[in-house]
Amino acid sequence: MFVCIALGYNKIMFIGTFWFIFGVVIGSFLNVLVIRLGTGESVVSGGSRCLSCKRRLHWPELIPLVSFFIFRGHCGHCGSRISWQYPAVEFATGLVFLFIWLRIQQNFQFSIFNFQTIISFLFVAAMASLLIAISIYDIRHQIIPNQLAYPFIVLALFSVVWRLKNWSAFGGGKLAGENLAVGIGLFAFFALLWFVSRGRWMGFGDAKLALGIGWWLGWPLGITAFLFSFWTGAVVGVFLLIFSVPRRLKGKYSLASRLPFGPFLAAGALAAFFVGERAVDWYFRLFF
Structure with a gap:
């Protein structure tokens, strides 16, 4: 009995951690989307750059959430301060994705290989991602x-x-x-x-x-x-x-x-x- 409970708990922790990390990655993309929307720059192509020195970021600087704290909130090249918007949006999106999974698995016997629940999760996650992007853009531009x-x-x-x-x-x-x-x-x-x-x-x-x-x-x-x-x-x-x-x-x-x-x-x-x-x-x- 205790073994089953432990296995079930580990499964919940594993899947929850997976969706949280996935949300953090999506949050990083939402930051790029909000910054580039309306500027003529492509959202899906072109490497990320420092907004101050325009230098293209290297891979250690591209790790969502973690890189902000590794470089102490500054550009690794010019030392300019990086907005707290980046880690805040990434962390918030990760939490939202985790909560979405917890909410959905209340109604279904969730399995990472269950097609129905994955589709349900991805749909709600897409809606939540748009809401987060809309919120950040509205705060920045009042529209x-x-x-x-x-x-x-x-x-x-x-x-x-x-x-x-x-x-x-x-x-x-x-x-x-x-x-x-x-x-x-x-x-x-x-x-x-x-x-x-x-x-x-x-x-x-x-x-x-x-x-x-x-x-x-x-x-x-x-x-x-x-x-x-x-x-x-x-x-x-x-x-x-x-x-x-x-x-x-x-x-x-x-x-x-x-x-x-x-x-x-x-x-x-x-x-x-x-x-x-x-x-x-x-x-x-x-x-x-």
Whole structure:
């Protein structure tokens, strides 16, 4: 019995470590994607270079996450400081991939050779990767690019079609209809905010992102993601206002300063995927 438990635990640790490392590697690619998107540089070809001295990086400098700490956050040639964005995105993507696997293996007897669970994992991992890239780009540029928003919407629509095709005997049509309705409803809400405020309150990219989140998560998780995003956005906004009073007095920060909402939508979507069902169950047990 104890041997079986130990073997099962080792299997979980091995597969979990594999997906974490895979996520770290994908996070490294997402950094390149965000930096090069819109610059005309190819995302998939051309070696990585130092942004300061333009020297092409050698293989020890290309090891995701580890190289940042080996070189103490500096370029190995010119010594310029490297942004913490790189290790943060790589580590966060690794954690997200690990949590996705833990979430999926709750519903399936996960095996690394199980085709169905691998496909499920890769689909959610692709959605999460796009959300992470969208978040970082929105933080850097205050805009959600169509090159990231449209693939996210297409994948979300694919999930709706999959439900309709493969779960028709189990209410798949109803599930697909709910997902479509939630996505359109969230899109309409954010598009209205964008239209009324002329882009001051919300960007149109947020509306497109909300459309994809609604189509992906459906009812009730899409609404849960919406609530999570507004709650976290409100908390962070109040926190920034309180702790930035000295900067506002110096004219460096004002109440009109924009806070990108894309990262909060992305975080809300991931939170809803991971714990949304438990949150909904807790809410209904508490109030109904």
